[in-house]
Amino acid sequence: MTDLTTGGLRVNGATLHYEVRGRGPLLLLIPGGAGGAASFDGVADELAASYTVATYDPRGMSRSVLDDPGAEQSVVEHAEDAFRLVELLSPDEPARVFGASSGAITALHLLTVHPERLSRVVAHEPPVVEVLPDAAEHRALVARVIETLRTQGLMPAMGEFAAGLGKEGVPAGPKAGTALPLQAAARAERTMANLPYFVGSIVPRFMAYVPDADRLEVLADRLVLAGGQDSRGELPYRAAAFLAERLGTTLRHFPGGHTGLTTHPDEFGELLRKALAVPA
Numbered sequence: 001m002t003d004l005t006t007g008g009l010r011v012n013g014a015t016l017h018y019e020v021r022g023r024g025p026l027l028l029l030i031p032g033g034a035g036g037a038a039s040f041d042g043v044a045d046e047l048a049a050s051y052t053v054a055t056y057d058p059r060g061m062s063r064s065v066l067d068d069p070g071a072e073q074s075v076v077e078h079a080e081d082a083f084r085l086v087e088l089l090s091p092d093e094p095a096r097v098f099g100a101s102s103g104a105i106t107a108l109h110l111l112t113v114h115p116e117r118l119s120r121v122v123a124h125e126p127p128v129v130e131v132l133p134d135a136a137e138h139r140a141l142v143a144r145v146i147e148t149l150r151t152q153g154l155m156p157a158m159g160e161f162a163a164g165l166g167k168e169g170v171p172a173g174p175k176a177g178t179a180l181p182l183q184a185a186a187r188a189e190r191t192m193a194n195l196p197y198f199v200g201s202i203v204p205r206f207m208a209y210v211p212d213a214d215r216l217e218v219l220a221d222r223l224v225l226a227g228g229q230d231s232r233g234e235l236p237y238r239a240a241a242f243l244a245e246r247l248g249t250t251l252r253h254f255p256g257g258h259t260g261l262t263t264h265p266d267e268f269g270e271l272l273r274k275a276l277a278v279p280a
Contacts, residue, residue, distance in 0.1 A: 003021060006018070007019075007020070009088060011059070011081050011084050013059070013071055014066045014067060015065055016056055016057065016084075017036075017063035017064045019037050019054070019056065020052060020054050021044060021045065021048040021052075021053050022048025022050070022052050022053045023048075023051075024050050024051045024052055025051055025093060025119075026051065026090035026095035027051035027052065027095065028085060028086060028097045028098075029055045030082055030099035030107055031055070031057075031061075031100060032099065032101025032102040032103035032104060033100075033101050034061065034192075034195045035187070035194075036056070036190065037055035037056050037062075038062075038187050039055075039187070040053075040055045041187075042262065042266075043261065043265050043268060046266075046269050051096065051276075056085060058103070058106075060194075061197070062193075062194060072205070073201045075105055075205065075209045076109065079106050079109040082097070082107070083110055086114075086118075087117070094116070094117055094119040095117060096118070096119055096278075097121045098121075098122045098123075098272060099121070099122070099124065099126070100261055102203075102206045104240075105209055105211075107121050107126075108126055108211050108216065108223075111219055111222070112212050112219075115222070118222065119278050120275075120277075121222060121223050121224070122224040122226060122272060122275045123226065124228075124260075125226065125227055125237055125239075125240050125258055126243070127165075127206070127207055127236040127239050129207055129235060130211075131211065131213065131239060131246065132239055138207065139208070142204050144164075145160050145161045145203060146199075146200070146203075148160045149199055154199065157199050161199065165236060216243075216247055223247070223249070224249075225241075225243060225244040225247070225249060225251050226251065226253070226254050227241060227251050227252075227253055228253070228254055228258055229253050229255055229256065229260075231256075231258045234257070252271075252275060254271050255267040255268055
C-alpha cells in the first residue's frame with residue numbers, strides 16, 4: 001500500500017478530512033452519493049504511481065464535520081471546498097480532477113468557475129437532470145423522495161430514489177449477482193450513516209443544479225464526460241449523454257454501471273488513467 005497522509009482543512013462552515021498518497025501532478029478524486037474518501041480505495045494506490053492522489057470526505061460526510069449539521073448545502077460551496085483543496089495541495093500547477101455522480105456535478109462546477117486551476121476533468125455520470133427535456137418529471141421524483149423521507153423514513157425514500165434513477169423501474173446499481181470487493185463491503189456501515197444527510201440535503205440541491213453548458217462548451221477540450229457500460233438508459237447516464245451531445249463531445253464508457261468504480265475497480269482505474277491524460 002502507498003504511504004498515506006491525512007489532514008484537516010478548515011473551510012467555510014466545515015472542516016474537511018482529506019488523504020494524500022503518491023507523487024506527481026495533483027489528482028483530486030471527488031466522491032459521490034453517500035461515499036467519502038474510502039470510495040476510492042480500489043483505485044487510489046494504483047493511480048498514486050503517477051499522481052499525487054488526494055481524496056476527501058465532502059462536507060457533512062463521514063469525518064468532514066459541519067459547524068451546523070442543519071446547514072443548507074449547495075453545489076457552489078462544495079465546489080469551493082474542492083478548489084480550496086487544489087489550492088492547498090497544488091498551489092503552483094493545475095490539477096486533474098475526477099468526480100463520480102454528485103461529485104461529478106461538483107467537478108463540473110469547479111471547472112466552470114476555476115478553469116485556470118484544472119488541466120483535465122473526468123465527470124462520471126453527473127445526474128444533471130435539468131439538462132434533459134423531461135426535467136420536470138425528475139423534479140417531481142426529488143419532491144416524492146423528500147416527502148417519503150419526511151413521512152415514511154429513510155429506506156422507503158431510498159427505494160423511491162433508486163427506482164427513479166433506474167430504467168424501466170429497475171433500481172440503478174450493481175447487477176444482480178455482482179460480488180463487491182471486501183473493502184467495499186467494509187464501507188457499508190459508514191455509507192449507511194451518511195444516507196440521511198445525502199438524501200435530505202444533497203439530493204434536492206444537486207439534482208436542481210443547472211450546468212453552464214455554454215461555458216463548458218468553451219472548456220470541452222479539458223473535459224471528459226463518462227458513463228457506465230451497464231447503465232445505459234438510467235437517469236444519470238441519460239443526463240451525462242445528453243450533456244455530452246450538447247457540448248459536441250463523445251461520452252466515454254467505463255466498465256460497470258453507475259457504481260462501476262466500486263464493482264470493477266481494476267478496469268475502471270485503468271480507463272480512468274487513460275482519460276486523465278492531457279492531450280499534447
